Amino acid sequence: MSGSGQRLNVVPTITTMGVVKARLVGATKGHQLLKKKSDALTMQFRQILKKIVQAKEEMGEIMKASAFALTEAKYTAGDNIKYIVFENVDTAIIKVRARQENVAGVKLPKFEHFSEAGETKNDLTGLARGGQQIQLCKSAFVKAVEILVELASLQTSFLTLDEAIKTTNRRVNALENVVKPRLENTIQYIKGELDELEREEFFRLKKVQAYKKKEVEKQIAKNKLLLEEESRKDAGHKVDQDGIIGEQEDEDILF
Amino acid sequence: MYGFEALNFNVDGGYLEAIVRGYKAGLLTTADYNNLCQCEHLDDIKMHLGASDYAPYLANEPSPLHTSAIVEKCTQKLVDDYNHMLTQATEPLSTFLEYITYGHMIDNVVLIVTGSLHERDVHELLEKCHPLGMFDSIATLAVAQNMRELYRLVLVDTPLAPYFSECITSEDLDEMNIEVMRNTLYKAYLEDFYRFCKKLGGATSTIMCDLLAFEADRRAINITINSIGTELTRDDRKKLYSNFGILYPYGHDELSVCEDFDQVRGAMEKYPAYQGIFAKLSFGESQMLDKAFYEEEVKRLTLTFEQQFHYAVFFAYMRLGEQEVRNLMWISECVAQQQKSRIHDGVVMIF
Numbered sequence: 001m002s003g004s005g006q007r008l009n010v011v012p013t014i015t016t017m018g019v020v021k022a023r024l025v026g027a028t029k030g031h032q033l034l035k036k037k038s039d040a041l042t043m044q045f046r047q048i049l050k051k052i053v054q055a056k057e058e059m060g061e062i063m064k065a066s067a068f069a070l071t072e073a074k075y076t077a078g079d080n081i082k083y084i085v086f087e088n089v090d091t092a093i094i095k096v097r098a099r100q101e102n103v104a105g106v107k108l109p110k111f112e113h114f115s116e117a118g119e120t121k122n123d124l125t126g127l128a129r130g131g132q133q134i135q136l137c138k139s140a141f142v143k144a145v146e147i148l149v150e151l152a153s154l155q156t157s158f159l160t161l162d163e164a165i166k167t168t169n170r171r172v173n174a175l176e177n178v179v180k181p182r183l184e185n186t187i188q189y190i191k192g193e194l195d196e197l198e199r200e201e202f203f204r205l206k207k208v209q210a211y212k213k214k215e216v217e218k219q220i221a222k223n224k225l226l227l228e229e230e231s232r233k234d235a236g237h238k239v240d241q242d243g244i245i246g247e248q249e250d251e252d253i254l255f
Numbered sequence: 256m257y258g259f260e261a262l263n264f265n266v267d268g269g270y271l272e273a274i275v276r277g278y279k280a281g282l283l284t285t286a287d288y289n290n291l292c293q294c295e296h297l298d299d300i301k302m303h304l305g306a307s308d309y310a311p312y313l314a315n316e317p318s319p320l321h322t323s324a325i326v327e328k329c330t331q332k333l334v335d336d337y338n339h340m341l342t343q344a345t346e347p348l349s350t351f352l353e354y355i356t357y358g359h360m361i362d363n364v365v366l367i368v369t370g371s372l373h374e375r376d377v378h379e380l381l382e383k384c385h386p387l388g389m390f391d392s393i394a395t396l397a398v399a400q401n402m403r404e405l406y407r408l409v410l411v412d413t414p415l416a417p418y419f420s421e422c423i424t425s426e427d428l429d430e431m432n433i434e435v436m437r438n439t440l441y442k443a444y445l446e447d448f449y450r451f452c453k454k455l456g457g458a459t460s461t462i463m464c465d466l467l468a469f470e471a472d473r474r475a476i477n478i479t480i481n482s483i484g485t486e487l488t489r490d491d492r493k494k495l496y497s498n499f500g501i502l503y504p505y506g507h508d509e510l511s512v513c514e515d516f517d518q519v520r521g522a523m524e525k526y527p528a529y530q531g532i533f534a535k536l537s538f539g540e541s542q543m544l545d546k547a548f549y550e551e552e553v554k555r556l557t558l559t560f561e562q563q564f565h566y567a568v569f570f571a572y573m574r575l576g577e578q579e580v581r582n583l584m585w586i587s588e589c590v591a592q593q594q595k596s597r598i599h600d601g602v603v604m605i606f
Contacts, residue, residue, distance in 0.1 A: 083383040124434035131481030
């Protein structure tokens with residue numbers, strides 16, 4: 001798996017940053033939603049598991065009871081009763097229908113049994129002996145078939161849900177550990193590049209300002225020199241006329 | 256002449272009567288059943304049965320033993336005993352012995368016919384037939400496409416023909432519900448057997464007619480109870496009752512109007528023999544009725560051995576053999592399915 005140091009290869013501009021930020025927002029939202037879906041599915045999964053355990057225990061008991069009911073029927077109606085019933089069978093009376101149920105977004109198959117009405121040909125089996133035991137045996141096995149259908153339904157939904165949970169969890173983990181870090185790293189990188197560009201600009205600006213200032217100072221120094229030279233020339237003339245003891249009128253000092 | 260059988264019976268039947276009493280001595284006793292009920296696995300059962308007459312049949316079974324294998328082998332032993340007796344018998348004992356198996360023959364014929372109607376494979380069907388009810392032309396039954404052909408082609412040659420022709424015209428054969436047909440055939444068979452025994456006379460006729468009357472009454476009661484709530488009409492129900500027995504004719508009238516189990520119980524109050532059976536069951540419960548009937552039957556069958564010089568001992572031995580196989584099946588299934596608590600619900604001790 002790629003580590004979190006990866007990032008997308010993009011041009012580090014503000015627009016791409018906007019785009020990547022939008023994708024990050026989308027990824028975060030998706031991550032949250034998928035996590036919720038995964039939790040809901042896991043809850044359903046646990047419920048179905050509990051039901052399966054119950055149904056299996058029940059089935060164990062019911063199958064035992066029906067096998068014994070068959071023994072009782074064989075005892076009273078004779079050993080050949082099995083073959084007599086088999087040979088009399090035409091089409092199935094109990095049939096199974098499959099349909100789809102939507103649970104937390106996952107389509108689960110569900111089986112239900114229904115009996116074809118009207119086929120009561122076998123009511124008179126064992127008329128002379130054992131008829132009652134045969135009917136009891138029949139109802140015991142009908143119950144067994146019902147619970148088997150339910151168990152089959154539960155087990156297929158169990159498997160389907162398992163698949164769905166695995167897929168969802170895979171997606172959640174992918175978002176969490178790959179997509180989001182990648183996007184975040186990209187954003188960091190873009191930010192970093194933009195900061196650096198700004199700093200460069202700032203530095204350039206500063207440098208230009210400093211140069212300009214230096215130019216200005218140089219100009220001022222030059223002007224000052226020129227002024228001093230001129231003032232010295234004027235001051236020299238004045239000294240020659242009055243003599244050394246000449247009283248100079250000092251200017252008034254104004255504060 | 257009743258009372259003078261001792262004079263001539265042993266001429267024809269003495270050897271076979273001795274044989275059948277020997278077989279009877281090999282039936283499992285209460286102590287054996289108690290031992291079997293204590294078993295934890297099917298292998299223990301096989302070990303216990305190794306000390307009985309079933310030893311040579313079960314000895315070669317491979318170790319993961321199945322309950323159906325036990326039942327099959329024990330039935331095989333019964334069939335072998337029967338065939339041994341049949342080959343040694345002379346008239347009229349041989350006819351008598353054949354009569355005993357017609358019930359199974361009817362079951363086999365009905366099985367093959369329904370199987371062919373639903374287009375199943377012939378050989379599979381033949382394997383599923385009861386061994387006691389096999390006869391030579393049974394495989395050709397599967398060739399018939401409908402009932403009329405069936406009757407014409409095959410049944411005319413078999414011993415079951417008179418039952419078909421007596422009770423059903425050829426139109427009915429197509430539409431009639433399989434179970435109703437089976438029971439009509441069985442009714443005809445019982446009546447025929449009854450007439451035959453009466454013709455034999457002597458101790459045989461007294462004892463056999465008694466046993467057959469019990470069988471007919473028991474079937475009547477079972478048919479009544481099992482047809483409550485089904486589409487079988489009262490008249491059809493009445494047609495299935497045999498025309499002999501303690502319940503004939505007034506009991507049958509009462510039974511045919513019964514609509515639930517307690518009414519049946521009420522109708523049976525007048526007949527002390529059956530009233531005793533119904534008294535064993537508490538109100539509303541009808542599951543144990545079959546077992547109660549089996550117990551009563553076994554009691555009557557064992558009584559036949561108290562008397563000598565009659566054929567009813569053969570009938571009794573076959574029936575007791577079947578009951579024993581049933582007991583063994585029940586015990587093996589209870590052991591195999593870990594339902595030891597119910598094991599005494601099904602075992603009917605013979606001796």
